[in-house]
Amino acid sequence: MKSVPDKATVQAQAKFKQAQRIHQQGQPARAKALLEAVIRMLPKHAEALMLLGLIAEQENDLQAAADLVERARSADPDNPVVHLCLGNIQNKQKKLHDASKSYSRAITLKADFVDAYYNCGVVLQELKEFDVAMLCYDKVVSIKPDHFEAYNNRGNVLRDLKQFEEALKSFDKAISLKPDNADAYYNSALVLQDLNELDAAMLCYDTALSLKPDLLQAYVNRSNTLKDLKRFDDALRSLDGAIVINPDFAEAHWNKSILLLLSGEFHEGWREFEWRWRWDKFPSPKRNFDQPLWTGNESIVGKTILLHSEQGLGDAIQFSRYAKLVSDAGFRVIFEVHRPLKSLFEHLSGVSQWVVMGDPLPPFDLHCPLLSLPFAFKTVERTIPASVPYLSGNATKVSEFEIRLGERKAPRIGLVWSGNQQHTNDHNRSIKLSDLLQQLPEGYQYVSLQKEIRPEDRAILESRPDLLSFGSELNDFSDTAALCELMDIIISVDTSVAHLAGALGKKVWILLPHMPDWRWLLDRDDSPWYPTATLYRQSSRGDWRGVLERVAADLQNEVSPALAFEASSAGPD
Secondary structure, eight states: OOOOOOHHHHHHHHHHHHHHHHHHTTOHHHHHHHHHHHHHHOTTOHHHHHHHHHHHHHTTOHHHHHHHHHHHHHHOTTOHHHHHHHHHHHHHTTOHHHHHHHHHHHHHHOTTOHHHHHHHHHHHHHTTOHHHHHHHHHHHHHHOTTOHHHHHHHHHHHHHTTOHHHHHHHHHHHHHHOTTOHHHHHHHHHHHHHTTOHHHHHHHHHHHHHHOTTOHHHHHHHHHHHHHTTOHHHHHHHHHHHHHHOTTOHHHHHHHHHHHHHTTOHHHHHHHHGGGGGOTTOSSOOOOOSSOBOOSOSOOTTOEEEEEOOSOHHHHHHHTTHHHHHHHTTOEEEEEEOGGGHHHHTTOTTOSEEEETTSOOOOOSEEEEGGGHHHHTTOOGGGOOOOSOSSOOOHHHHHHHHHHHOSOOSOEEEEEOOOOTTSTTHHHHOOOHHHHHHHSOSSSEEEEOOSSOOHHHHHHHHTOTTSEEOGGGOOSHHHHHHHHHTOSEEEEESSHHHHHHHHTTOOEEEEEOSSOOGGGOSSOSSOSSOTTEEEEEOSSTTOHHHHHHHHHHHHHHHSOOHHHHHHHHHOOO
16 A cells, blocks of 8 residues: 655655756755755755755855765665766766766666766776776767767777777767867867878868867867978967967967977077966976076076976986076076986086985075076077086996996997887887897997886897896986996987987987977987087988988998907007
């Protein structure tokens, strides 16, 4: 026999229905008062608790919202919608693992719950659990084949998984569902860029911007594509398009600085370079000191300045040369340095006091990041402080490595073929050791200058006893510098050791990808930063073979191999 609800229950349910209508009419405050009355009458009224939680969420009181929906879940644990709502709130709270559990529970209770699968995929994607996110999106589109957002996000996951062709198919499906949606075209362009299909990428960026002219990030990435196509004026115009829409768009200014510096337009380039501190994704955090930033204009005689490192170790090596200029201008210089560079930099000219990054700072009057010094000094190409060497290897360590290397029977060639794998451009700048060794001629003593050896290269290295390696003995850059001092030529990809060799005044051959880092400029085989450097550039994207063939030919012309070396070393009878 069906039970008859009591009077209080009937009244509470009527108030709840009234609250629902009022909330739908856009009057959350009145709805909230009615719902609170319902809860006083029936403390475990799950629907009222959940709607109160949603109102709290709309008011951005996320903790109250979570507490209320938790109470609703306790009152009605088998309601999948309650678990979905709780997951949404936890997602906003950035409690991503909790959110994924709530969505999973909703899915368990309702096997075809599209919203729970989709939201779970979004959270897992943010957690970088890409394989499981893919399963969620696949389930969404199997239930609802016209789910545009799932195809779009699925494409982004496939791109993260480096499955570029499959990602394109997913974006194509999204576009077929919503051909007027700019996001899917934009995402397709990113994948086409990854595939080096640059002309096709440009068409997608242009379509995205025709549909959504204020899609700022599209201007930036379109500029990157134009840069790869070496259409530098067009690339600058694309960035200017974003800046016109939003003059404070820091990423566009930062990218503009890179283009200007790459093209040798230093004056405007250094000024735009300062926008890096206003870009929230810039890899080096801004240092917020009470002391003012020195920009080259303030009176400095008798004052103390803190020079502090930023970005990578190679940047610190390249721009440490400015310490002497700062000292010559009248400053007492305190230099804050990465720990691995401390012993290398100890005898750098112009520095009065050293501080290792992370240690307490002594008193100072002004400060300047290392890469802001060219801006402060208004550096142009002809005024680059390019006197080398400005660093040197420790004499004792040089002697120790001389013994380790043994008798000189052939020219010594130092090798660096890969950099930090976390570097955003590492896939373009690093080379496989096997590819490098395949092209290098015999008759030379090759020495690895790498500290970190990737697993795929270690087996090659261990199979070549003639290729000397001291990675475990390179504790910091003073050790690497000592080993570099003993080389006749250093052959390096664009990484910190290339800068070290240049700063030591060693003959260094730097192997550059088709689109180089800004500091190497364009279409030249020399560097105004390092007079002893020779630059070997890819003639087309990914063409390391052509680069290495030129290196091998030049090596044999530049330095005699072993037999000729021994004869010249022996002298006349």
